[in-house]
Amino acid sequence: MGWKTLDDMDLEGKSVLVRVDINVPVDEAGQVTDATRIERIVPTIQYITSHGGKPVLLAHFGRPKGKYVPELSLRAVVPALQEALGCDVTFVERPDRAAIDEAPNGTVFLAENTRFAPGETKNDPGMAQFLASLGDIYCNDAFSAAHRAHASTEGVAHLLPSCAGRLMQAELEALEKALGKPQKPVVAVVGGAKVSTKLDLLGNLVEKVQYLIIGGGMANTFLAARGIDVGKSLCEHDLTETAEQIRLKALDLGCEIVLPVDVVVAREFAANAPHEVVGAQDCPKDAMILDAGPQSVARIESLLAEAKTLIWNGPLGAFEIEPFDAATNAAAQAAAKYSRAGTLISVAGGGDTVAALNKADAAKDFTYISTAGGAFLEWMEGKTLPGVAALIGAR
Known part of the structure; x- marks a missing residue:
């Protein structure tokens, strides 16, 4: 197998960076029209929270090409994400480690669209280092983005203890x-x-x-x-x-x-x-x-x-x-x-x-x-x- 799973990680009190794929369709009113991808990451997030971890979700949305595009903000998926998880989700435009550490165990964070940062698709080492500073563990649950060598899919994995999430694990198996x-x-x-x-x-x-x-x-x-x-x-x-x-x-x-x-x-x-x-x-x-x-x-x-x-x-x-x-x-x-x-x-x-x-x-x-x-x-x-x-x- 060669890769670790969530079962190999001590999650208690840890900030867990979770790369997910929630690049879902959204209508003109800003409503998610198909939540399938959101539903499939629920087991990973719930496992982390139930074991005392704090998931910090990293995801892309569309192709903003390294610029802020309001209509491609991940803020739009928060309601659907909260409904699927059955809990509140804290949306953050720029994640801050101090705020993550101050939050109680089990808090779920969603960071803004990773592709708003030009360093994401370039797999910029500086961006990878910034992402790594936010977490204690990296968990990749986005097999659908695994063919991209981006900062949030590849770069950060080399800087933290890393594992596959439940969806990634199921896909690879x-x-x-x-x-x-x-x-x-x-x-x-x-x-x-x-x-x-x-x-x-x-x-x-x-x-x-x-x-x-x-x-x-x-x-x-x-x-x-x-x-x-x-x-x-x-x-x-x-x-x-x-x-x-x-x-x-x-x-x-x-x-x-x-x-x-x-x-x-x-x-x-x-x-x-x-x-x-x-x-x-x-x-x-x-x-x-x-x-x-x-x-x-x-x-x-x-x-x-x-x-x-x-x-x-x-x-x-x-x-x-x-x-x-x-x-x-x-x-x-x-x-x-x-x-x-x-x-x-x-x-x-x-x-x-x-x-x-x-x-x-x-x-x-x-x-x-x-x-x-x-x-x-x-x-x-x-x-x-x-x-x-x-x-x-x-x-």
Whole structure:
């Protein structure tokens, strides 16, 4: 594991700097419209307060680029944070160690947007030192920001005894089960519009999984690489050679790339547009592929029935509109069923992925759903995340 958790720390009477991600959507009236990220940090904060510590929350909000932007003040999230925690939260524009020390144990502080300070995104040593002066312990509970080497995510971790919060801990443990030391066979589902955005991901996964299911517009590029005419489908024809290289690499490594054998095609991209199922090699020249067909779904379901570990990133088709959400829904529900039964460890992440799994009413049964976007993807690509590496090398 290599990193400490809250269980390893003596919190009584300590000021605990907690890096969180509460970069939540706020409407024009200043009301938080989705408190999911706030709700997920509650266990960490409540553990610290129940053990006599004083959490000092550090977070970013939007992209103010090192300047004070009133509409990006974290003051807006205080009501939602207090509701989730069931206690008062003291908002401070500039944290002061003396004020923290004078407060009773269990007091929760929220510091102003870290990105108002130009030194944050530059990982300025001076800012890291200032943050370290405010606390006795550093706790990172923001895996979603762990791919950024900022003062509050990486710099300060080297200056204080440091640990992972409950959300960070759960995320790292889930990813370790999925990619670090997974139970085999491992199946990965990778979908979405473009191969170009996921080249590193595909290159890493073929080295670690037994089956790589490719869906969405990405599948069209792989089909085209095999000389198949995909009509007017979304396809990166300039990357067909790259797709073929990935296929050959997978073949050498014993990883089977699974592509659609039948597809759902339509002449227009619209809900309930007239459509038909054809063989993957039979897409009409004036049509576009918008989903995988029933035979392809049956193959995916059979692979999931035998799999022990599943990693999912991206939909299998145009899941936003009916009926082109059918393949994604069916595969997601199959994964949920096996996860419920305890035969499959399923880990998923990425914005479209979470939306697709929620739409299929399957997310609640997955073993773990990551709310991280870029960090989840970079971890799956095999990259080192500065915020995680700092915890491993921390004091």
